[in-house]
Amino acid sequence: MGINYMRAIQARYENLGYTPYRWFVADSAPPWTALTKPLAQSRLGLLSTSGAYALGQSAYHYKDDVSIRALPSTTAESDLRFSHITENYLVDARRDPNCILPLAQLRALRQEGAIGELADSVFSCMGGVYSQRRVREEMAPALLEACRAQKVDCALLVAM
């Protein structure tokens, strides 16, 4: 059974004297768009919220940074970097980026034909943003535009 993170984090912060955080709880059914073709014929986009950036790009800042990075899907693992407000979860990703940004795995799945194509650029952001309004109004629209520019048929979103 999974960990109840919302309850644990809430209690931890309460014990530190912080005001309770109001987690997002959906009050409506999820929207739905059906796939128009099988995954094996689709162009797949990728988003990682791990704070990944490529050497030569700016890192993220830690105060509700809603900026996004486009990384070539061919980026060498040695050029991948991470910055995230919860840096404690990055120990393994900084040794092997594939445990949070599965580029090698997606390339392998494209090679074997399980997915049709992988987008030329994949996207990353620093998902530790407390303002749900800023995610909705700034980050999500920017990612929609970026996914459209990459002409993806569907997208895999990997949470950290």
Added chain:
Amino acid sequence: MCHQTVCLVARHLEANGIPTLCLGSALDIFSAGRPPRASFLDYPLGHSAGKPFAPVDQLSIVRAALAGFEQITTPGGITRLVNEWGDDDWRAEARATQGQDTRQARDETPQFQFPSDRAAALASGAIRA
């Protein structure tokens, strides 16, 4: 927090015509945030695509997660991946309700992994001195 962010982003992309699938390790946050399709992997945070240096584990996770695009037919459906971390030592810390704030300071300047990354970003014009 990252899981909440992907829920919000997935709902936005999906509402605008792009099918999405979220992969993560916080089932409660996915259940509350209700993204259109999700895959839950019962691993410690920071390993949503597998254990480090374990390509067989990583590939099986990504493959099984992506199968959700065709398996999930009801909005809000969540598949549970069968992969197991191997030990439960991490769970006590993840569940802890006492402890220090492990987050970094909420600094408003780019927090590079290595000092040399700043030089590379300056050289490419991504940031200014």
